[in-house]
Amino acid sequence: MSAYDFDLFVIGGGSGGVRAARMAAQRGQRVALAEVLGTDGLGGTCVNVGCIPKKLYSYAAHYHEAFAEAAGYGWHVGETHLDWATLKANRAQEIARLNSVYANLLSGAGVTRLDGFARLVGDHDIELATLHADGSPGHQRFSAAHILIATGGTPHVPHFSGREHVITSNEVFDLEPFPKRLLIVGGGYIACEFASIFNGLGARVTQLYRGEQVLRGFDDEIRHFAAAEMAKAGVDLHLNAGVVDIRKTADGLVVTCEDGNTLTVDAALYATGRVPNTQGLGLDTVGVAQGAQGEVLVNERYQTNVPHIRAVGDVTNRVQLTPVALGEAMVVVDDLCGPAPGKAAREMSYDFVPTAVFTHPSIGTVGLTEAQARERFGEVTVFRSEFKALKHTLSGRTERTLMKLVVDTRSDRVVGLHMVGAEAGEIVQGFAVALKAGATKAVFDSTIGIHPTAAEEFVTMREPVRR
Secondary structure, three states: OOOOEEEEEEEOHHHHHHHHHHHHHOOOOEEEEEOOOOOOEEEEHHHOHHHHHHHHHHHHHHHHHHHHHHHHHHHOOOOOOOOHHHHHHHHHHHHHHHHHHHHHHHHHOOOOOEEEEEEEEOHHHHHHHEEOOOOOOOEEEEEEEEEEOOEEEOOOOOOOOOOHHHHHOOHHHHHHOOOEEEEEEEOHHHHHHHHHHHHHHEEEEEEOOOOOOOOOOOOOOHHHHHHHHHHHOOOEEOOOOOEEEEEEEEEEEEEEEEOOEEEEEEEEOOOEEEOOOOOOOOOHOOOOEEOOOEEEEEOOOOOOOOEEEEOHHHHHOOOOHHHHHHHHHHHHHHHHHOOOOOOOOOOOOOOOOOOOEOOOEEEEEEOHHHHHHHHHHHOEEEEEEOOOOOOOHHHHHOOOOEEEEEEEEOEEEEEEEEEEEEOOOHHHHHHHHHOOOEEEHHHHHHHOOOOOHHHHHHHHOOOOOOO
């Protein structure tokens, strides 16, 4: 019998933490998971204040577009309006359902759930700060052979005059009242998604970004095309722009910009990046190494410099995506428990990780950007197609679709696939399998398309635009 209370103690109940705890318990490990109830809740950022509620709100915004498009197809919808309270209540109900699903998965696997803030107080020791029924603080102490840090990330807001008046993506889902005038500061995927969502829901959205173009890190053509489509849909996007000061007045928040101009809004959302959630965890107490932003530094098996302490997910500040955290968690489980019967121990590859941005229109991408491919391979061949989707030939919308393939010229392998258009994430997910398998452009060319779809364009591009 182990001298420790648990074989594995997981700090954090997000996607990575829940997956590691559940699967390790199913393989016979004694597992505890600590999560502070009333914070994000089980499921972490993605389930509570990230991808799930964000996509639900994106669906809501698309209905506004669909009502307008219906006229071209002979439908007369009549006057419409958004019931913001109903949307918020229904979203909250669905999130609560998902929280209970996660709780049932943990209890069903035999995981000991602990409600409180956990911190490291010794090499194998964890202290849990809790509240008694009467509200007084309490402390419990546990020991574990292995510890997994899976506390995720948190929004970062820079210091400036009026910082106390802004909100982050954590609070935006429950704004009251609905912001008819919304400022969004930032140019990453979170900022762009919320700009599209609230623009679609009926707000007048102004987006400010200090850089030369939004969506840094994505393919340049995709960035410029998506930004133009967002602006065409109504988002008032200002580049090379920042905020100096925000003041609260009777008419709303008065925002002074770096160029001296001012605007008045009902709410100001800062989506200016996220930082690892490591404050107060006691990592310095046991000597766990951290990076410049506080991220937990790990090796390829997610071990810190203290080998029995591991970390997965956004707290390591690598690829901040839920499916990546899930994959990392399974590497840890296989290391601690051995692989599942008949299976090899899992490895985590960060090549060809697909991702989507739920702007309007949405973005789907997998593999290398054109610039990255040129840097890695030297000679690349680029195929590109831009068109109005069949749906919009009658809808009256001017929205356009962009699809792009980047091919390593020497091997003919498709190394990058990018799309801006309806259901881009759904389309790119399937093609991600092909890229992961090493498909060549010849394989794409020999594949029969499904007609009429947008996706068929990826297998019918014949003439390169750049070589």
